[in-house]
Amino acid sequence: MNSVRLWYKKSGLAVYTSHLDMNRCFTRAVRRAGIPLWYTEGFNPHPYLTFLLPLPLGTAGEREPLDIRTVEDISAEEIKKRLNAVLPEGLEIVDVTEARDKANEIVSAAYEITARFESGEDAEKFAKSVTDIIGTGTLEAEKRSKRGIKTVNLCEFVRSFEAKADGNAAVIRTELLTGTQQNLNAGLLEEALEKAAGISPETMTIVRKEIYKENNELFA
């Protein structure tokens, strides 16, 4: 049995696929690719497949980790090639490595939020407004957790924040606490910012760019 870490890119139509459906989707893709997976040995055997940091519905990802266990030795190149031949549009394997770091070592991630407006003026206004809001150090919003809904200060989850207008779009680059300990959905932050700023973009995309451990070391 070999543990392998797949790094996938999720974009386009695939962002509308929920975490549960991603699981099904990859299980089938691995089957189509003819990669022999290791099955759990319980009453209801199922293939071992673990998403280390599930993406929220609507968020794209540049390099997302997914662990599988294979029962045969297959080269990283071969796994990548075979999977990319069968994955649906919007999903792509960008790298295959050994599974080095543990999921609980993840502390933060970099996100890029692009909010598109009808005019460059609106984009400027939005970028300035959200920078000011984060600058105050307080942005309250209702956050759902396993223990129920409570109001939290989202700024406590923001490690860095920068917003710039670029043509008709406002581009926010931000590092947010992410992982099993503390986690903020970038979509929730954007929604709260929109509400506080009083301007809504026409369309919006959110991409998770990189995932970090302590000391801003890249998760690998």
Added chain:
Amino acid sequence: MYPEKLEKHLLRVQKPGRYTGGELNSVVKDRDSVDISYAFCFPDTYEIGMSHLGMKIIYSLVNSREDARCERVFAPDVDMEEILRSENIPLYALESGDAVKGFDIIGFTMQYELSYTNVLNMLDLAGLPVRSADRKSLTPLVIAGGTCVCNFEPMADFVDITLLGDGEEVTMELIDLLKEYKKKGAGKEEFLKAAAGIPGVYVPSLYSVEYKEDGTIASVTAKDGAPEKAVKRNVADLDKMFSPETFVVPFLETVFDRTTVEIFRGCIRGCRFCQAGFLSRPLREKSPAEVERECRAICDSTGYDEISLCSLSTSDYKGLETLLRSMLPWANENKINIALPSLRVDNFPQELMEQLTSVRRSGLTFAPEAGTQRLRDVINKNITEKEVLSTCAQAFSGGWTAVKLYFMIGLPTETPEDVEGIANLAQAVVDEFYHNENKPKGKSVNVSISVASFVPKPFTPFQWEAQDRPDTLIEKQGLLMQSVKSRKITVSRHVPHTSFLEGVFARGDRRLCDVVEYAWKNCCKFDSWEEHLKLDVWMQSFEKFGIDPFFYTARKRSFDEILPWDHLDFGVTKAFLRRENERAHEGLTTPPCREKCSACGAAKLNGGVCNELCAAVV
């Protein structure tokens, strides 16, 4: 792909993956590269529609033509409909995002009566008039197929054409004809007259219906050279028939998310309540080699790890053992689960059973349908209490602890004893568990019984029978609940009101078209969903047009009455159905086709079991 305008709304709806398209194996063709565009519509949500095998077949079939494209359309859920309407986005097809209105053929598959309002709603969302007469141009042509079109009279004013029976051949012929008529710039009327000549095509507008004063039908007259009786299509050789080798793989979970392969069409049993069994006669089998080839091809191209072998009664498949012996090693090696719905386990080889369950264990299910042997004889369901109990005993010894039993109430000739009999049979199963010495240690048994309300359907021996009124059904449900004494038995019931509406439309006539339209205009849709059903609006709609809905449900018809579907021919003759009805009332059973031909009339359709028996052709 969805229309661009929709992008910013997608994350505001439940399960947006239903509206995006782009699934694996979906076929996207350039609209300018084809002559005919076909929008295949399922009048319910994506999760339900994507589970439907007929759609997968027609989708692959039409897309196998170079000159045609087929795209999928589903009923948007309520939240999505609001957005489409407020943003003025017309209903679109999933592959291209093109508006449905621009397609040449808009085809609906009609699997249940309570989806009728959804058809009107989808036509309206597409920006089309719902009535056939108000759509003047040749295209889009609105057609329908599926079980319900054996009596689609309550929808006759809305569709241009219905396709009767197996769709594989007739769809292709219809596309050919439309291509030709489109090219020569013909009008809709001219085309419909020509289409009526294709066997399996029924054009409702070419038949005029006269009524008597008592509301029954006086006459049905064919016009403009349309055949006096429209005959259903029947694919004679299933091995040579087009079968899909791949399925679109949805991103999100659907109701039946797996490989489904037909093993045969038709049924030899003749259960008297079962419409599907009579509509699809004669029985025609696919060879085990062909079934296995399709299973492997679809699993390979989809990655599905479950296969469901599809038919009306798995055990009647002659090639079952051959198929399983050949396919099981491959399936087990690849961790593929094979499901055999409606398998009769009594004479099934034990070692095959063990191999079947070596991947995953599924539940044990029986459909005795009625609580007493007397009533089972009336409905010609040849399963005995002894068979149920001995199979359960075998299963309990093998470690099973859950049994599901399916029943109906409201069957013709039913008495209180028959209703109590349902509880008694369930109790006998519970007792069988506790008397079993080899039962799983330390475990309890759970017998769940599901009780549906019987709805008499066209083309069955019960097509003349009265349907129980909702209050009678509620009383019978109450009696059943009182009769259940054990906590090991759980009962699930159906809402009698949905069965009532289903009954109205199952045996309804053309006068119901106004009612359907009015109810839809007053917000009736998704009527099969309990939370959406607006019974009061329906009752107002009947009243508005002076129609008593119980005329269609609670009235026993005489044998000489002209029924709304008498001008359609599905093979089985009215004389045969009448004989079966009379035998039912005498409590006499009828043997399956393979034992003895009952001269049902389907032999004239050519194929399958009738040839096998060299039976007397009626």
